[in-house]
Each structure stands twice: as structure tokens, then as C-alpha cells.
Amino acid sequence: MFNWAVVFLIIAIIAGVLGFGGIAGTAVELAKIAFFIGLLLALVFWLSGRRGPPR
Template sequence: MLRWVLIFLAIALISAIFGFGGIAGAAAGIAKIIFYLFVVLFIISLVLNMMNNTQK
């Protein structure tokens, strides 16, 4: 999932350099959404892993 964030970020940066405002904004928005989703899933994974380790 982090790879997709980097891909959309690269698209946004390249589009911003060439002045394609709509494409850059959309790609940056998608990258932000996927990044936040990745962070939430990472935190949930850490919490579940910590809970599982304390029960053993």
C-alpha cells in the first residue's frame, strides 16, 4: 500500500512541475487518503500484535 502512496505522490509531483493542476491535485488527494489508511492499518496492527503478545 505504501508503494501506491509513493506512485501517486510521484504522479502529483510530476504533474505539478508541468502545470497540470487538476491531475496533480487528484493524485495528491489519492496519495493522502492511501497514506492515512496505511497509517491507521499500521497502528491497528501494532495494537493487535501487542495484545496478542501479552496474552502468551
Template sequence: MLGWAVTFLVIALVAAALGFGGIAGTSAGIAQILFFVFIVLFVVALIARAVRGRPPL
């Protein structure tokens, strides 16, 4: 999922450099959403691991 966020971020940067504002804004928004979803899932995985009795990482 983090790979998808980075991919959309790169698309947004390239589109912004070429002057495609609409595509850049949409790609940046998608990258931001995917990044936050990744962070939430990472925290949930850490909590689940800690609840099962294993130390987090």
C-alpha cells in the same frame, strides 16, 4: 499500500511540474488518503500484536 501512496505522490509532483493542476491535485489527494489508510492499518496491526501478548516490534 505505502508503495501506492508514493506512486501517486510522484505522479502528483510530475503533473504539478508540468502544469497539470487538476491531475496534480487529484493524485496528491489520493496519495494523502492512501497514506492515512496505511498509518491506520499499521496502528491496528501494532495493537493486535500487543493484545496477542507479543511486544510491538
């Protein structure tokens, strides 16, 4: 999830520099959502004693 947050953040920065405000805003919101879902999953796995999802 954190990888997706970084990807969306980079997309938002590039779109913002190029002047695509709507796309940049959407990418920032998606980055926030991906970050907080990743944080929530990390907390759940930490509390349950697991190291992460099975690969």
C-alpha cells in the same frame, strides 16, 4: 499502502511540473488517503499483535 502513497506523490509532482493542476491535485489527495489508510492499518496490526496482512 505506503507504496501507493509514494506512487501518487510522484505522479502529482510530475503532473504539477508539467502544468496539469487538476491531475496533480487529485493525485495529492489520493496520496494522502493511501498514506492515512496505511497508517491506520499499521496501527491496527500493531495493536492486535500481528506483523501484517497475510501474503
